[in-house]
Amino acid sequence: MFLVTLARAAEPREEPTVLQALDAAAIRRWAAVCVRSLDAQRDAIDGINVFPVADGDTGSNLLGTMRAALEALLRAPVDERSEVGAALTVLAKGALAGARGNSGVIVSQMLRGLAEALRDIDQAGAVDLGKALVRAAELAAGAVAEPRAGTMLTVLTASAAAARRVRSGVLHEVTAAAARAAGEALVLTPQQLDVLAEAGVVDAGGRGVLVLLESLVTVVNERDEPVVPYSTSVQSPVAAREAGSAEFGYEVMYLLDSTTDKAAIELRDKLGQLGDCVSVVGDGAGLWTVHVHCNDIGAAIEAGVETGRPHRIMVARFADAEGAPTRFGRARVVVIPARGAGIAALFRGEGALVLEIGPNDEPDVWDLLNLITSTGASHVTVLPGDEGLVGIADEAATRAVAGGQDVVVIPCASPVQALAALAVHDPARRSGDDVVSMAEASAATRRGELVVTSQDAITWIGPCQAGDLLGFADGDVMRIEHGPVDAAMVIRGACAVVDRMLGAGGELVTAMLGADAPEHLADELEKHLRSAYPAAEFVAYRGGQRDSVLMLGVE
Structure with a gap:
């Protein structure tokens, strides 16, 4: 095998071909x-769309836009x-x-910027x-009001x-550098927007930009299928609108012509008074695309009529998306920090997803948050299992x-309460009913403990x-055995705690050693x-x- 490998390595190989310039x-x-x-x-991409209000259609919007562009070409x-x-x-x-x-x-403005810079050029080099x-x-940034x-x-x-x-003058090095930098910038987006960090995702639109640049790398390297060497793998919840405040219930878009640059700028200001996520951008040849989130649909369209000739008017109600199929990977999970x-x-054996906390580790809200968001579940029930973990769980x-x-x-x-809740968990039930059953089981479980005090x-x-x-x-000290502690003392104390707890009734005793x-x-135990309470079941x-x-x- 070693000799064969050497022989193959010695064979001359054809260097892969790459484009030297971009043509039509x-x-x-x-x-x-x-x-x-x-x-x-x-x-x-749809599934990581959380900024600034959760939506779920950035990937679909980018795809629809590029399909329209390709069809035109x-x-x-x-x-x-x-x-x-x-x-x-x-x-x-x-x-x-x-x-x-x-x-x-x-993206339309990104493409327009490329077209403007390469106007009257037969082939574009590095x-x-x-x-x-x-x-x-530059043009893409100009499309966004804020x-x-x-x-x-x-x-x-x-x-x-x-x-x-890049100073090499080699096209594939320029495209590779652009895609690599996009991937690195994408990874940093959660550090720039708190809502991304809290949801454990990168920016959805930024991920779309990376896809476009990766596609360019594919073409320059003359591949048939996309190569994605700079992609960032992400998991996360779905979001309810692509951008903007939840105050506005409608998205209004239309094309506009028969107007001037000055009038288009004035239209942007008018729409800014009606809603948010305003963009009024042109192709440089008299056609404009208008976009706004607002509540007064008529006023948004009327502003376009006063400015020029609006056509291909589209109105979407964000609330309609609530009935759309979920893009979460699963419906429901139980998460337990332990x-x-x-x-x-x-x-884990009972089917829960667990954040295991080591004996010397401090519980971290971000570790638990990452576990919750990475489940890809639309509904998550958290069972802290420890008084000290309830705060970070909340x-x-x-x-x-x-x-x-x-x-x-x-x-x-206590973990025994979390175990009781997990025992009645039924993913086939409605989530609300399931939560109620688990909460009742936890509350109905009385807890006891033996601890060697450190002070x-x-x-x-x-x-x-x-x-x-x-x-x-149940959280109250009911017995003190003076140390040093030995096996007989622990057994005696365990029996005493069980006696106190079963004095109020009970059918099942669970012990965690x-x-x-x-x-x-x-x-x-x-x-x-078996001697004192023969009707009680016991599991350890x-x-x-x-x-x-x-x-x-x-x-």
Whole structure:
């Protein structure tokens, strides 16, 4: 095998061919690859659309815009002998006429910038493309009334700057640098927009820009299928509009002609008084695309009539999207932060997703948030299983809800309560009914615990010293055994706590043995129950927790 490998390595290999310049044929292939790539990644992009209000159609809008651009190019009298600028001009006009949503409008301006920079050029080389990408970024930024860092504009600007810095004069090095910089900028978008960080996603529009640049890399490297060496893998919840405030219920778009540049600027100001996400952008030849989110549809259209001739008017009501099929990968999951490897394994065995917290680790809200958002579930039930974890569970849930997920935290002060809740979980039930059943099961489970105290303290039944064994029933100290602690003391204390708890009734006793529990503790406790409470069932698990010798649950 070693000799064969050497022989193959010695054989001369053909160097892969790459384009030295972009011509009209390359632009046509690029548009086609963009459409194929956006079609393949539409759901993934739709699913990470959370800024600034959750939506779920950025991928669909980008795909619709590029399809319109490609169709315009295929219908136009542009052949392989045409100038690259001429092909891009047709592509940009088609994108503008068929632009969908904010992202579509921005892409149409990106294409227009490329067309303007490469006008009257037969073939575009590396230097030409670098300049054109800078112009594309400038026009795209001009399409947005209030640009924000961490969006598709940021990704496009970073790619243009990187392409402009390449001095080699080699086309594929320019496209590779642009795509690489776009990928790096995309990864940083959660650091620039809090809502992205909280949802655990990158910007959806920025991801779309990366797809377009990756498609260009594919064409320049003369591949048939898209190559995506710079892609960023993301998972996350779906979102309810592509951009803008939830205050406005409608998206209004139309094409506008028979107007002037000055009138178009005035129209942008008028629409800004009616709503948000306003863009009024042109193709440089008298055609404008108008976009606004508002409540007064008539006023938005009337403003267009006063400015010029609106046509191809489209109105969408955001509330209608509520009935659309969900793009979450699954319907419902249960998430549990847990201390102790044994407890974590127990919950995993019952089908829950677990954030295992090590004995020396501090619980982190971001770790839990990342787990919640990465589930891809539309509804998440969180069972903290520890009084010290309820706070981070609440905060993580609040942030995940802001990103579009339905997250409910069921208060559980002990793993035995979380286990009881998980036991009645039924994914076939309505989510609301299931949450109620789990909450009732948790609340109905009384909890007990044996802990070796690490410091002197005063309890309501008397003082204790470091090294004493404390028995708890439902959070209250009910027994103090003065140390040093031995196996007999632990067994005696466990039986006393169970007696106190079963005094109020109960049919099932659950024991979770800590890392320091005596070897025969479960056997001795079961023997005591069989003698004193023969009707009670008993089950024991090796929890492995370090903070308590024994945890008990009574149902």
